[in-house]
Amino acid sequence: MFEKGFPQDKLITYSGMLWLLAAQIVVMLPLIFYLPIWLLPILIFSAVWRIRVMQGHNAQPGNFIKIIIGLLGLGALAASGIKVVSLDMMASLLMLGFAYKALEVIQRRDGMVVILTGFVLIGVLFLYNQSMLIALYGVLSMTVLTGALIAIQQSKSYAILPNLRLSSMMLLLCLPLMLLFFFFAPRFEPFWKVPQTSGHAKTGISDSMTPGDIAELSQSDDLAFSVKFEGKRPGQNELYWRGLVLQHFDGKTWTQSDIPNGKGIKIGNDRLSEKQVAESIVKRGDSVEYEVIYEKSGQPWLFALTPVLEVKGRAFLGGDFRIISYRDINEPKLLKLTSYPKSLRGVELSDYDRDLALQLPDGGNQKSRLLADRLMASSASKQEYINRVLDRFRQDQYFYTLRPPTLGSENSIDDFLIDSKRGFCAHYAGSFVFMMRAAGIPARVVTGYQGGKWNEQGQFLAVHQFDAHAWTEVWLEGQGWVRFDPTAMVAPSRIEQNLETAMESEGSFLEDNFLSMSKIKWLDGIREKIDSAQYAWRRHVLGYDKNAQQNFLKKMFGELSVQKIGFIVGGLFAGIILLWVMFLGLARKRETEAEEHQLYRRFCDLMAKKGVTRDLSQTPETFRRFAMQELPDLAGEINSFTQTYSSVCYDPSIQSKHQSYIDDMKSLLKKLNR
Amino acid sequence: MNSSLGNLKISKFKLGSKGSESKNSVSKNFGSNNFGSKKKAKPKSEEESNQKLPQWMEKRFPETRQMTLDLKRIFVFLTGTSGALLIAIGLLFLMGVNFQSTLIYALSFWLLALIIISIFFTYRNLSGLTLRAVQASPCFAGEKAVFELEVSCPKQQKKSAICIGWKNQDVATVNLHDNHTIHIKLSHSTKHRGRFKPEKLSIFTSYPLGLIKGWSYALLNMNSIVYPAPLLQESEDKGDSLDEEADQGMEIPRGTTDFSGIRDYQAGDSPRHIHWGAYAKTGKVQTKTFVDYASHDLWLDWDALSISGTEIKLSHLCAKVLQYHQEQQVYGLNIPGRTIQPASGEAHRNTCLTALALFGEGDHSDAQTQVSTDGIGS
Incomplete structure (x- = not known):
């Protein structure tokens, strides 16, 4: 409303324009890794056109051209195969508009639209990637966008550096306030279910296993989760991070049981109370307490040393001694867990569970079935049978390899067990369970991760995708579910050490992952440091959720009431404002005016209080006469004050005694004030 | 902050519109111009609030020659x-x-x-900015009066993209980066003759981010003389009385043409006019005096005009002054309450025009439009 009647130059300067284009490119650059890459050329095309318009080479694009170009972009987007109702589509549309906006930015208002969209796009980037590096890039983008915001406000073109300096300074000064908001602002549960980005594609171990899946996974050196132990760290060969229980075998693929239990819920994925879990185990041995940060996987499966008896965080205890997240994990997730790995689990086996654990497809794999019959017939006990199967793996010509031959789809167990004898953990686990079930012993495949890499710097265990593993559980009378890992028979080094050692002779560790830095030995030291920093980032920054907030605030300020929080926030806010005022030099008052003028001003104010107001036209001299007339009682003081003032102002000979004159003025003023 | 500009009432500022009746009303009226108004007007009488700025505003924005923007004078509010x-x-x-x-x-x-x-940051950009009235140039009614201002800021500061202007007038954008003092010229359109005092000046900026608008006012004590719009009334040619004074016309003392006599030397007399002969004889320095004869002395006489209407007469006289000035005539002006002896030249022209401009305002003494600039602000 104030702007009305104040015509201003609303056009953006040339340098402002360049700033905007630079900001646009900076913002779009990382996003093209997640969205159609042709969005960048569109921006560059628009930008080049814009610059040519500014330099007078091209004409402003007409509406017709704009519509054509816009339709082309939308068409390309439709053809790109992105789902219509998805975050990717929304983000792409935002990007498209952002890129095209470069065509028509001339006025300040357009520039503002571009910059605000830019800020939102930084947020979109964080949906795709939350790593420390991307966060740093986000800060860079913020700085450039803020610099552009400054540049479009300017009425003249200035150099780049001062703008950059100003924008960094502003953002830096904002930091304390941002942190205040960050630490204290209430955290909410999601208001509604949101579509996921392609960046949230499912990774890691899935709820089915076909031989080859895990071998594929083992080519990835992405982090799966990191673990920090409260007390002693269990031995490397004890680190079985149990995730999914795969009960159902269709002859080729192992899946979670899809036979509904009585309640119509997929077995194993229903929620159990801690009491229910406690009832089904016999607690043995010491507890292991640890804290896990799960990386995003797009799936709800969590991995832990089994059995878990206590969960702190957003997850529940499921059937089969698993823990499951309430929602798919799309951002790093922190849990505090307590496990009792030595406990006996499921000593009582229900008929229903027994049926599940004995399920086999009706036909196929006859050779293996015959082998099982033969071995069972010659074994005195179940235990002996199990040992003979394991011995077979150990003593026969079985190889642990990441390059297994392709197996037929009809008799995949036969192909591996009898013929090729070359396979990865999934082959061993699958065929072992097959052998058990064929002999009437309840057994199941368990998938998860085994081992992990200890980071000495950060004192945490990093479990990567290549640590993915499949093993088995066999139900034994009186012992419940007992873990057997047939892979350990073939390749003990896989369990005792890690996959890399196990694959040393074959050289197939991460062989498809050409860009992986994990293979470069001499980088280990630096990598450990980086990993450690990233762990801290995930643990403390990304992991700052509702729980972490409560814990942090409790730790810092003790028990909290709303009132107390109010005081703390108010106090800190006031402190930050004070800091700003000091830093920006806003507290200094009238520094431009010499002291004598200030004193004279006070003198005039004082006179005004006494009813003698100095008129604009009155010089100090005329005012003196006027005031002396009006206030005869104070005539002496008024006279000498004005005289002193005049001398200070106009008499160069008193320079040396300047201060004493000022003091005189002060004391006279005091007298007048009485 | 937005509503802090609360209790101003909309009112029209009619400068000198009532001609001679509006004596000195200008200075009282200055503030009540068209600035934005808000809901909660104080229960003052309509009249009073029409006439004055609200008291708190008046205190914060006193009429001064020089004003520095500070905490109590800067308003900030969110922008769109x-x-x-x-x-x-x-x-x-x-x-x-x-x-x-x-x-x-x-x-x-x-x-x-x-x-x-x-x-x-926006506050900082405005804070410390000092405006000082330097000079106001006269103009004819309907033209733009030009005011010269000095804009300065403390040495260690920089100011960017600060807009200064009157409402509905041109706005100047000021940057103080390398210089800490600059002079700007602002123009303000005028409608009526007389002493023109512009309303309060708006100073605003949304630098650096455009998120916050900082706003302030300055009521600078400066005024410009607005001459009547020159408008010749063709039919009334005889009215401007070519009052040729006898044959000789009027004597213009201190001329250079005809010798008129000898007197004692006075400081300032041209050495060319010193009567060296007499000095040689008597030792006394004497000066020869000369006169010019304005043989066609022209008188612009109010009473001799037969056209009616004060403003029309003034406009006509104004046009005549300009005409004679251009023709390099010697002319005098006679209007009620003021008589200006015939003369010529730029200064004379200005004196005449000023007299016409201020006709009826009762104050003819201050013909100077220079704003005095002594050291102290208020």
């Missing part, structure tokens, strides 16, 4: 852009909540902090 940014922040916050993304939370909080810190 910050509204849009707040919407974007809301959007980001929702994104942060729904995707449980800590980084997006942080981003939205950072932007919020950016709006808040903008208040201080």
Whole structure:
């Protein structure tokens, strides 16, 4: 409303324009890794056109051209195969508009639209990637966008550096306030279910296993989760991070049981109370307490040393001694867990569970079935049978390899067990369970991760995708579910050490992952440091959720009431404002005016209080006469004050005694004030 | 902050519109111009609030020759852009909540902090800015009066993109980067003759981010003389009485043409006119005096005009003054309450025009339009 009647130059300067284009490119650059890459050329095309318009080479694009170009972009987007109702589509549309906006930015208002969209796009980037590096890039983008915001406000073109300096300074000064908001602002549960980005594609171990899946996974050196132990760290060969229980075998693929239990819920994925879990185990041995940060996987499966008896965080205890997240994990997730790995689990086996654990497809794999019959017939006990199967793996010509031959789809167990004898953990686990079930012993495949890499710097265990593993559980009378890992028979080094050692002779560790830095030995030291920093980032920054907030605030300020929080926030806010005022030099008052003028001003104010107001036209001299007339009682003081003032102002000979004159003025003023 | 400009009432500022009746009313009326008004007007009488700035405003923006913007004189408020940014922040916050993304939370909080810190930066950009009235040039009614201002800031500061202007007039954009003092010229359109005192000057900026607008006013004590619009009344040619004074015309003393006598030397007399002969004889320095004869002395006489209407007469006389000045005539002016002896030249022209401009305002003494600039602000 104030702007009305104040015509201003609303056009953006040339340098402002360049700033905007630079900001646009900076913002779009990382996003093209997640969205159609042709969005960048569109921006560059628009930008080049814009610059040519500014330099007078091209004409402003007409509406017709704009519509054509816009339709082309939308068409390309439709053809790109992105789902219509998805975050990717929304983000792409935002990007498209952002890129095209470069065509028509001339006025300040357009520039503002571009910059605000830019800020939102930084947020979109964080949906795709939350790593420390991307966060740093986000800060860079913020700085450039803020610099552009400054540049479009300017009425003249200035150099780049001062703008950059100003924008960094502003953002830096904002930091304390941002942190205040960050630490204290209430955290909410999601208001509604949101579509996921392609960046949230499912990774890691899935709820089915076909031989080859895990071998594929083992080519990835992405982090799966990191673990920090409260007390002693269990031995490397004890680190079985149990995730999914795969009960159902269709002859080729192992899946979670899809036979509904009585309640119509997929077995194993229903929620159990801690009491229910406690009832089904016999607690043995010491507890292991640890804290896990799960990386995003797009799936709800969590991995832990089994059995878990206590969960702190957003997850529940499921059937089969698993823990499951309430929602798919799309951002790093922190849990505090307590496990009792030595406990006996499921000593009582229900008929229903027994049926599940004995399920086999009706036909196929006859050779293996015959082998099982033969071995069972010659074994005195179940235990002996199990040992003979394991011995077979150990003593026969079985190889642990990441390059297994392709197996037929009809008799995949036969192909591996009898013929090729070359396979990865999934082959061993699958065929072992097959052998058990064929002999009437309840057994199941368990998938998860085994081992992990200890980071000495950060004192945490990093479990990567290549640590993915499949093993088995066999139900034994009186012992419940007992873990057997047939892979350990073939390749003990896989369990005792890690996959890399196990694959040393074959050289197939991460062989498809050409860009992986994990293979470069001499980088280990630096990598450990980086990993450690990233762990801290995930643990403390990304992991700052509702729980972490409560814990942090409790730790810092003790028990909290709303009132107390109010005081703390108010106090800190006031402190930050004070800091700003000091830093920006806003507290200094009238520094431009010499002291004598200030004193004279006070003198005039004082006179005004006494009813003698100095008129604009009155010089100090005329005012003196006027005031002396009006206030005869104070005539002496008024006279000498004005005289002193005049001398200070106009008499160069008193320079040396300047201060004493000022003091005189002060004391006279005091007298007048009485 | 926005509503702090609260209790101004809309009123029309009619400068000198009632001609001679509006004696000295100008200086009382100065503030009540068209500035924005708000809901809660004080229960003052309509009349009073029409006439004056609200008291708190008057205190904060006294009429001065020089004004420095400071805390009590700067208002800040959110702009439309910050509204849009707040919407974007809301959007980001929702994104942060729904995707449980800590980084997006942080981003939205950072932007919020950016709006808040903008208040201080924008304030800083205005604070310490000093405006000083330097000079006002006269103009004819309907033309633009030009005011020269000095804009300065403390040495260690920089000011960017500060707009200065009157409402509905041109706006100047000022940058103080390398120089800490600059002079700007602002023009203001005029409608009526007389002493023109512009309303309060608006000083505003949304630098650096455009999120916050800082606003201030300065009521600078300067005025410009607005001459009547020159408008010749063709039919009334005889009215301007070519009052040729006898044959000789009028004597213009201190001329250079005809010798008129000898007197004692006075400081300032041209050495060329010193009567060296007499000096040689008597030792006394004497000066020869000369006169010019304005043989066609022209008188612009109010009473001799037969056209009616004060303003029309003034306009006509104004046009005549300009005409004679251009013809390099010697002319005199006689209007009620003021008589200006015939003369010629730029200064004479200005004197005449000023007399016409201020006709009826009762104050003819201050023909100078220079703003005095002594050291102290108020």
